[in-house]
Amino acid sequence: MKAPFSPWLDACLPSLRQIVDGLGKEYEYVSILATDSCGYNVSISQASKSVSNSNLTTERGCVIRVCRSGLFSEAAFNDWNPEKPQEVLDRVKKNLAAQFRLLEASGTLVYETPLLSDEPLVLFVEKDVEILPEETDLEALTETMTALSDEGMRTIPGAVDCGIRALSTHISKLFLTKNRFLRQSYVYTEGTVVAFSPSKDGDTKLVYSGVSGCGGTEILEGLKEKLAEAPKTMEEMLSSERVVPGEYEIIADPGIAGLIAHEAFGHGVEMDMFVKKRALGAEYIGKRVGSDLVTMHEGALCAESVTAYAFDDEGTLAGDVTEIDHGILKTGICDALSAARLGVEPTGNGKRQNYSHKVYTRMTNTLFEPGTDSLEDMIASVSHGYLLRGTESGMEDPKHWGIQCIISRGYEIRDGKLTGKVAAPLVMTGYVPDLLGNISMASRDLAVEGNGYCGKGYKEMVKVADGGPYLKTKARLG
């Protein structure tokens, strides 16, 4: 079935058109993004259980963007009467006028930006889904999740708690300008398993895994498989030791490869950072930044993941950008305002945390292309190193190309064989061109994970997905 577009947004359309027309008399550019996204967030553990209709991506609200004399301004609101658009017009004009007075009084200068293109475009997309979040049988879901949590307690060694989380959002967005009328409706769903067991050293080990994708509650079926893997992983975590700090040959599994893609050249080529001269990548377009095996894609069209939208939050159609082609940095990704400033085309990467937040250039799906090697051959080629699994977190450094990844665990390899020893946790650090330049093997696999959120600095959390094949390179582990 198709995920149906929000009837509420459709009902608001005449009013939204009046607002665009009304503001168009005073501003050179006017757009409205209106959202109506519903969902659920269910959490079941031994200690507590909760159910809610809200999660980070459920919302209903509007944001108006206007431009006059090179200055773009926005007003975000969610308390309005669609039958009284004039009230919105009056309120937006009054609030922005107050800001303009303050800016004038403070002598603030404007970073002038060219007007955005407003080429005519009409789009209506409803993506396929099996089970909508609003039609999900939550009674059956909570029973299944409770059974999974109970099973985790029985099967995971020493488990003191086993939490199962499920969330799903049916996203509807409407983007309107004088010439553009875009509507999209799709569903994404994710589920996680997290288990805790105390170790003999007095600390607590954690095992985490998840499923995600563009689709409905049916995606949560995969949680059973994830739970089945948890006992072995916990055994490995409980017997783990600390790594001896140093540089090692590493094999990143597809999840860690995705983390590297995201942190290394995901943030590094967000072109709003080019505008601010905050990214070294701007100086390396056309230059080598990785080995021949490195080809990296970014875009909402790259995978049917949690962030597979049809258009972004500025009304730019989704894309598939080849950022790195056989080791050569080709281009970055760009929101519409940054594109206008840089004189390039936007790539469909203008995203907001929700309607009340500003647009930044943000990642969607960030993926390494697969190679031709087998994992077995890759392991056999390592003299001393680690096979890394389990993403915990990462941090970008686009200005200096440092990279930091916190990784759940590493499986020791000596003389081409897994030794059975596990090191955990691991802090992987390195210099991005070295890390990518040392990629010497890539497997034929390709997996995409979308359980994470990404921040811009320490705020503006959005859903992202990333992945790739198994990759062999070198990195410092601590």
Added chain:
Amino acid sequence: MTDKIKNKLIALGPDAWELKETLREGWEFYFIRHRLDQNRVVDTRTIEVVIYRALEDGKYLGSAAGEISPTASDEEIDRLLKDLTFRAGLVKNPFYTLNDKPLPPVSSDVPEPEAMAGDFLKAMTEAAETEEADINSYEIFVSRMTKKYWNSCGVETTFSWPSSMVEVVVNARKDGHEIEIYRNFESGTCDPEQLKQDVEKAMKVGRDRLAAEPMPKAEGIDVLFSGHDAKELYGYFKDRMAASFKVRKLSSWEAGQPICPGQTGDKLTLEALPSLPNSSRNMPVDEEGAAIARRFLIRDGVAENFWGGRMFSQYLGLKESSLVYNVAACGGSCSEEELRQGDYLELVEFSDFQVDPVGGDIAGEIRLGYLHKDGQVRIVTGGSVSGSMTEAMKTMRMSQEQMQVNSWLIPSATRLEGLHITGIV
């Protein structure tokens, strides 16, 4: 809108309910250098309802939470309340009760966003910039927040507080090489002098980083934390004293018992506070209608009071508790100067610094440090620090002097032994 929902809740008559409304009046300004990139007005109303049902003769309490849009029609509200009532029967938690203590009136005197924003706009032009170090870009977020809370036990309150944040990126450059330092300053309103000092300090850190050499091998050396990230060390202790951690068996600490038997370092005191000067989290009442009181969480190295929301607090049998928004940490036995004796690595800047409250793992890539060794100071960058807080707390030492990082008042220097330093040369 909330009156309407409240009346519907009373008419529906669930076993218990909560109704919360959060108003945000926000002004935002985004700058590239000192030119305005974009200005924004945010005017939002968030309404949340929680419906509770007593299940199996009061052995269990079920609950379901839902957000109601201010634009929701009567039919939508009725449908949501009906859905929540049903869903509350799906999750069975051992029975607990809502807050029923009446709250005293709260006086809230919060400036208009316009006034606060004007102060920030002015202050950001006053930091001393030079050719070697200046401001790359900054974002100003100013909000007047207002919270309204009602529950079925008759508890209700309304209060406002200011919440602001300035994200600043500064550049430092030398001989054609440029680096950046990222800062995220949170506060209630604008403290122009403090903000100016903080920005200028970030520029000094940037200049030092330009002079830094690659981190050498430094295994076994003590590590001294003196930057804003040091609050993460104390966050570990706060989280381990959360009732939710205790109930989930993620914390083995017991009230009345030392948190680290046999420790030879300083004995930590950790205190929850209703407010700190100009904190962005000065809320007198928590999310569940409990007044926030001054309360020791850890005193002289002994766990005293776990903290948390109603459910987990009652599961632990806590008579008085609330969520915690402002925290003070102290207990140092010597001055910062005394703490800085001998060889040590002072770490002030990370890509990201984390202390995992579950496993106690410490991790961070080093962007700037000062290696104090054999009477010499070398500025260093690169490599990483890792280790275990479970081990490091045994010998942790703290300065008597304190510094405030928004909602945290912590020792100005914290010295840990036994961490692992991965050098890059």
